[in-house]
Each structure stands twice: as C-alpha cells, then as structure tokens.
Amino acid sequence: MSDPRAEFLAGERPDDVALFLADSYVEDDRLEQFGEPVEGGVLIVVDGESGRNAFKAATGTDAMAFAKSAMATESSIDDDLTDGVCPDAPDADEASDGGETDHGVQFVFSFSEEQNEDVGGLYAEGDVVHAYAKCNCGTAYSDRWTADS
Secondary structure, X not given: OOOHHHHHHOOOOOOEXXXXXXXXXXXXXXXXXXXXXXXXXXXXXXXHHHHHHHHHHHHOOOHHHHHHHHOOOEOOEOOOOXXXXXXXXXXXXXXXXXXXXOOOEEEEEEEEEOOOOOOOOHHHHOOEEEEEEEEOOOOXXXXXXXXXX
C-alpha cells in the first residue's frame, strides 16, 4: 500500500504537490475523500495541476502567487506539513499550536524539487521540499529542507 505523504516527503513525487487545510480554516468533510485526515485538518497529495487548482478552490488564491509572496518571510514549518511557527507570534507557545489561537496555521502548500548539484547549496545535498504556510493572523511564510530519502 502506498503512503503518498511519506513518498512526497521523501522526494519521490516531484510532480505532485501537498496541501494541508486546517479544520479551523475549511470545514468540509468531503476533503477527506481526497486526502489523509490528520490532527487539525486534512493533508492532500495530488498531481501538481490538480493540487494548484484545489489550492485555489480552497483558499481563493493562486498557489504560485501565494508561494512567491510567502518566500519573503522565512520561518519554521513542521516537516509533516501540518503546522509551523508564525514569525509574528509574540512567543513560541502561541506561534505553533495547531490553529487554536491567532497564530495557528490555516493552510500549507508544498512541492519538491529533485536534487540539482549544479545549483549548489541545499539543492546539491538532495531533493528539496519547499513549504509555504499562511497563519490565522494573515502572515505568510516559507521554509525548505532536504527530503527524507
């Protein structure tokens, strides 16, 4: 049996995207038929085109425009793609609590890129996962790391 999230996080699905939608942001039980119910929401891993369309339908925002805007601010996003640390939260306890305060994650959009030694840096070390989150307070931020190969 396949585990789409594990495969995605291992860099084995570079043509796919992952979306986490918090229960506090989108309350639609139908989403579970497309993804994996996780604590605090649902995580969906689908092909890139479908994922970008699903992201726009769920958030009202173009996925790549959102990613571009989130790149301006870096902060930690959990490597399971379901939470993060809002850089505008006054303290760490409030910054990462799964959506229970003004600084919980509303949604995460993620994609991966295959290793590219010519680019160097992190990309020379292995496949890279890019993640972009939006906080309940409105702050968008990004993180990236090498995949769990």
